[in-house]
Amino acid sequence: MGLANRMALESPNITAVTIQATEFYDLARKYRVTGVPKTVVNESIEILGALPEPDYVRAVLGIEEQG
């Protein structure tokens, strides 16, 4: 989540929300969180686990992997 926060600091169009899954079951259930960290972008893109920065940024922005 360090990455998500830094992305929010960098871009005025990005908001980063860290959510305690154990406190907000309704949200965890809504997004079918079965493991952490789980990232959900605009309620559509889902990223499971931690990724290296280049992969995470691309995944959040919905940019297809090159090659």
Place this chain on the structure above:
Amino acid sequence: MSLLSASDQQTLRDMFADMKRTVTIVFVTQTIGCETCDETRRILNELTALTDRIVVEEVNLVLEKERAAELGIDRAPGLALLVDGQDTRIRMLGAPAGYDFMSLVDAILAAGGASDMALSEESIGLLATVTEPRRIEVFVTPT
């Protein structure tokens, strides 16, 4: 009693000493039905006792609904980080305890300009192309 040991307090004090900007943590609370609001308040009090660079502003979710809505927070405890009055768009829902305490400290340092970890030039370049709002929600657990 302090939640942090004396040596942890000193480590944090040293880290916060490098902050170039003051970070305001808007703490959205609720008097009834918020099990971890007291715990969150204790944690935030520990942080503000260590540095003048961190300021906490408490907002009651029920009594100050508009202010909370302005920040896009509809639950308690909720945290929003501002720098020099400007929104950083960093939010946290739930008590910043356990592993998440360090996440909060990391976010404060990054917002306050005291973090060694910066995004790569490539990432910054990609982020400059973002023109539509993106809401990143990261689910975590305290352990």
